Amino acid sequence: MLRTVQLILPALIPSWNFFDVIAPSPRIEYALLSASDEPPTDWQPFRPRPEKISVLTMVRRLFWNRHWNESLFLVSCAERLSQGITPEHSAGEIFARMKRDLSGAAGATHFCFRLVFIHREGETLTHEIICVSEAEPLT
Amino acid sequence: MTLDLAMRWTEVLLGLALFLPSLEHVWAGGKERLLFSARAVLCVALVSGFYAPWVCLAMSGLAILILHRFEGPYNGGSDKMGLLILFCLTLAHFLPEPRWKELAFGYLGLQLTLSYFISGWVKIRNPDWRTGRALRDVFAFSAYPVAENLRALANQKALLLAGSWLVMICELLFPLSLASQWTLIPFLILAASFHLSNAIFFGLNRFVLAWIAAYPSILWLQDRFIGG
Numbered sequence: 001m002l003r004t005v006q007l008i009l010p011a012l013i014p015s016w017n018f019f020d021v022i023a024p025s026p027r028i029e030y031a032l033l034s035a036s037d038e039p040p041t042d043w044q045p046f047r048p049r050p051e052k053i054s055v056l057t058m059v060r061r062l063f064w065n066r067h068w069n070e071s072l073f074l075v076s077c078a079e080r081l082s083q084g085i086t087p088e089h090s091a092g093e094i095f096a097r098m099k100r101d102l103s104g105a106a107g108a109t110h111f112c113f114r115l116v117f118i119h120r121e122g123e124t125l126t127h128e129i130i131c132v133s134e135a136e137p138l139t
Numbered sequence: 140m141t142l143d144l145a146m147r148w149t150e151v152l153l154g155l156a157l158f159l160p161s162l163e164h165v166w167a168g169g170k171e172r173l174l175f176s177a178r179a180v181l182c183v184a185l186v187s188g189f190y191a192p193w194v195c196l197a198m199s200g201l202a203i204l205i206l207h208r209f210e211g212p213y214n215g216g217s218d219k220m221g222l223l224i225l226f227c228l229t230l231a232h233f234l235p236e237p238r239w240k241e242l243a244f245g246y247l248g249l250q251l252t253l254s255y256f257i258s259g260w261v262k263i264r265n266p267d268w269r270t271g272r273a274l275r276d277v278f279a280f281s282a283y284p285v286a287e288n289l290r291a292l293a294n295q296k297a298l299l300l301a302g303s304w305l306v307m308i309c310e311l312l313f314p315l316s317l318a319s320q321w322t323l324i325p326f327l328i329l330a331a332s333f334h335l336s337n338a339i340f341f342g343l344n345r346f347v348l349a350w351i352a353a354y355p356s357i358l359w360l361q362d363r364f365i366g367g
Binding site: 015068071096 | 203258267273
């Protein structure tokens with residue numbers, strides 16, 4: 001019951017402080033592994049955004065934007081994970097979607113992810129690795 | 140605009156706002172498929188006006204289950220607005236006294252006004268927003284731009300400085316637009332255009348209809364207490 005109240009209250013009394021500060025921004029990267037104890041080396045961005053998108057795609061995404069909305073949810077999960085808010089749930093959500101996208105990767109039996117937070121220091125963009133997950137089986 | 144008409148418009152717009160996102164979840168599969176299948180059916184019922192009070196109640200119950208499923212809102216602000224509309228509508232349907240119904244629905248209009256005003260207030264207090272730095276950071280490194288080539292906009296300092304002030308001034312002036320329908324309606328069109336641009340640049344498509352669904356409440360509130 002208490003948890004339900006905690007979940008509902010931010011909707012009933014919202015803060016509406018959108019973009020008040022531009023916080024460090026998470027990126028999720030993954031590494032495919034051929035064994036659970038193999039150290040990850042070849043990190044790849046998970047769901048990198050395209051170089052550009054067509055006007056037609058932009059219009060379609062006004063109505064149907066499943067993949068992007070899911071990616072935004074993963075950004076929320078990454079933020080929660082970095083702040084220690086429901087970490088098991090957040091990691092589970094990231095693992096589940098990665099597993100779905102990466103299943104069938106040749107030569108790999110496991111994978112892991114890491115969170116890289118980008119922020120600005122002066123005029124330079126800085127990348128900081130916040131956490132690296134345990135290896136997870138692909139199937 | 141009467142309270143009943145405003146509530147009906149809100150139900151139709153909310154049903155439309157939640158229908159396609161529900162189908163997106165059903166399409167994606169996963170454990171939440173059942174929850175969102177039920178929500179899609181209820182959205183159709185809400186738009187058709189079929190037992191609207193009970194549909195709102197059922198959708199509110201479902202919304203709580205969905206909150207538990209994701210340990211919070213799935214898509215941040217847009218989900219919060221959807222929940223707020225749903226809870227206000229449900230209360231307005233079931234509260235016994237006409238005055239209480241007005242209070243519940245008016246609360247939605249008040250929160251809509253605050254959603255713009257507070258967003259503007261927290262921005263203008265931040266020096267990074269006043270110099271255009273914050274909006275440049277949004278394009279430079281935030282997770283929101285939908286394509287890499289949009290990041291080049293971070294170098295358009297003058298454009299983003301002007302954009303920052305335009306957003307802040309419009310958000311802060313929103314409460315003044317309640318002075319008359321003739322000022323409110325253009326402001327709502329401007330605000331809807333702002334949400335549309337966020338959908339185009341940042342892929343925040345769920346915000347567009349979620350916010351528009353709350354517009355009948357502010358039109359009713361303005362007519363009920365100020366008029367003109």
